[in-house]
Amino acid sequence: MTSTLRARWVFPVDRAPIRDGVVTIDYGRITEVGKHTCSTAVEDLGEVALLPGFVNAHTHLEFSHLRNPLGQSGMPLVEWIRLVIAERGRTNTDPSASIQLGLRESLACGITTLGDIATSAWGGTRWPTPDRLAFLEVIGFSRARATSALAALIEKIDAATEPLLAAGASSTQNAISVLTGNAMGISPHAPYTVSPDLLNRLVEVASRRGMPLAMHVAESRDELALLECGGGPFRELLEERSMWDPDAIPPNSRSGDYLQRLAAASRSLVIHGNYLTCDELAFVGENRDRMTLVYCPRTHAYFGHDRYPLESAFHQGVRIALGTDSLASNPDLNLLAEMAQLSTTFPQVDPFDTLQMGTLAGAEALGCADAVGSISPGKLANLVAVPLPGGIAAEPKEVLQAVYASAYAHFRVWLRGREVDRVATRT
Numbered sequence: 001m002t003s004t005l006r007a008r009w010v011f012p013v014d015r016a017p018i019r020d021g022v023v024t025i026d027y028g029r030i031t032e033v034g035k036h037t038c039s040t041a042v043e044d045l046g047e048v049a050l051l052p053g054f055v056n057a058h059t060h061l062e063f064s065h066l067r068n069p070l071g072q073s074g075m076p077l078v079e080w081i082r083l084v085i086a087e088r089g090r091t092n093t094d095p096s097a098s099i100q101l102g103l104r105e106s107l108a109c110g111i112t113t114l115g116d117i118a119t120s121a122w123g124g125t126r127w128p129t130p131d132r133l134a135f136l137e138v139i140g141f142s143r144a145r146a147t148s149a150l151a152a153l154i155e156k157i158d159a160a161t162e163p164l165l166a167a168g169a170s171s172t173q174n175a176i177s178v179l180t181g182n183a184m185g186i187s188p189h190a191p192y193t194v195s196p197d198l199l200n201r202l203v204e205v206a207s208r209r210g211m212p213l214a215m216h217v218a219e220s221r222d223e224l225a226l227l228e229c230g231g232g233p234f235r236e237l238l239e240e241r242s243m244w245d246p247d248a249i250p251p252n253s254r255s256g257d258y259l260q261r262l263a264a265a266s267r268s269l270v271i272h273g274n275y276l277t278c279d280e281l282a283f284v285g286e287n288r289d290r291m292t293l294v295y296c297p298r299t300h301a302y303f304g305h306d307r308y309p310l311e312s313a314f315h316q317g318v319r320i321a322l323g324t325d326s327l328a329s330n331p332d333l334n335l336l337a338e339m340a341q342l343s344t345t346f347p348q349v350d351p352f353d354t355l356q357m358g359t360l361a362g363a364e365a366l367g368c369a370d371a372v373g374s375i376s377p378g379k380l381a382n383l384v385a386v387p388l389p390g391g392i393a394a395e396p397k398e399v400l401q402a403v404y405a406s407a408y409a410h411f412r413v414w415l416r417g418r419e420v421d422r423v424a425t426r427t
Contacts, residue, residue: 003043005024005383007023008046009050011049011355012033021033021034021050022034022036022042026417027417029378029416030378033376048386048387051375052359053110053372053383055360056114056130056362057294057321060116061099061106064098064105065098065101069328073302074304076233077219078237102116106333112131112384112413113366113368114131115135117214130415133212133368135214136185138153142243150202187213191258192238206266212269212366217258217262219271219275228251230246255273256277259291263283263290266290268291270292273294273295273309273313285313285318292365293313297341297345298325298331299324321361322339322358336358336404339355339407340407342354351400359374380416381417382414384414387409388406389402
C-alpha cells in the first residue's frame, strides 16, 4: 500500500517548497515529505507542482445544475437575490442531484474538502467525493419566525445525526475532523434574513452542539443601509415577501453587532465581508482562533463591489480563506481560478499567502486542519498535481504564478492516497 510520488516542485504549504521533492503515502496518509534521493523508488509525475488538495471554504452546491450565472455582471445584489428566489421556486430541479454534480466538478478541480451552504445535510454522497461540511441554512427575519425556524433546524440536525453516527463519528460535534465524508454546521443566512434574536438562539445551539457557523455579513452597501436605518432595497424585498418586521433590527445597527454574536460560537466563518470597516476587521483578527473571513474573488468581481479590503484584513491579522460561492454567480467551481483572480487583482500579495488561503486557512476555518490543508506527515494524502510550462524558472514564487496561470489545465487529483478519475468540467 506504500507509494512515493516525485514532482518537480512540492509545495507543502506549512513549510518551504521543495524542488525535486517526493511524497510517500501509506494507507491513504502521508508518511514522508522531502527531497528525492537516487535510492528512492518513485512514480515520477514529471514537470508538475504537487499541492495539497484545495479547500473551498464557501459554496452553494445546490445551484450546481446552472450552466450560467444568474442575471448580468454588475447587477444590484437585491435584484440578483430575486432571481435566486425564483430559481429555488422551480419544481424541476433536484437539490441532491445538483449537489452530486457540484461534488464531482469540485473534485475534478482539485477541491478535496469544502464548506457547503445547504438546505439539507445529506446529498446522497457517494465516494469518491470531497469531504463536505454542510452548513444548514436558516432564514427567519421576523421575530415571530424565530421559534419555528429554530425548531425546523433542530429537526434537520436530529434527522441527520443517525447517518453521521453510522459513518463513524462519535457525535455531531466536530464531525468533519474525523472526515466521515459529511458533517454539519449552521448557516444563519444573512442580517437581512435572520433577526438578531434568531441569531442569538442559533449561536446557542451551535455552542451547545459544537457546530461551526457560517453567515454572509457586510456583503453589500444596501445591507448596511438596512441595519443602520431600516430602509432601502432590502426592506422593499422583505415587504414584498411579507417578511418585514420593523422591530427586528435595533436602529443604528452595524455589521460589527453580528460579528460579536458570531464570536460567541466555538468557530464561525464570516462570508464575503466586502464592506467591513477597519474596526470590524480588527475584531475578526482579534478572534482569529475562532473566526475566519472568507473571500470569493470572482463573485466579488461579478457584482462589481468596491475593492475588497484584503490589505486591511491582512494588516489586522485576519485569517482569510477562499471560496467559489455558487454557480449562480460564478462560471465554475474552480478554486485555483479564484487564486488566479486574487493574484491578478492583488499582485502585491505573496503567492504563498494566496496558496495558503486556498488550502490550510480553509482547513482551519472548517476545523479539519489536523487532517488536511497541507502536505504533512500524518495528514490525509489529498493532493493535486498541476502541470508546469516548459522552461519554468527556479524561483518558487514564479512557479506558483505559473500554477495560477494554469487554472484550467488537466489536473491529477488524489483523495486519501487514491488517484481519482478526472470528470468533465465546465468550459
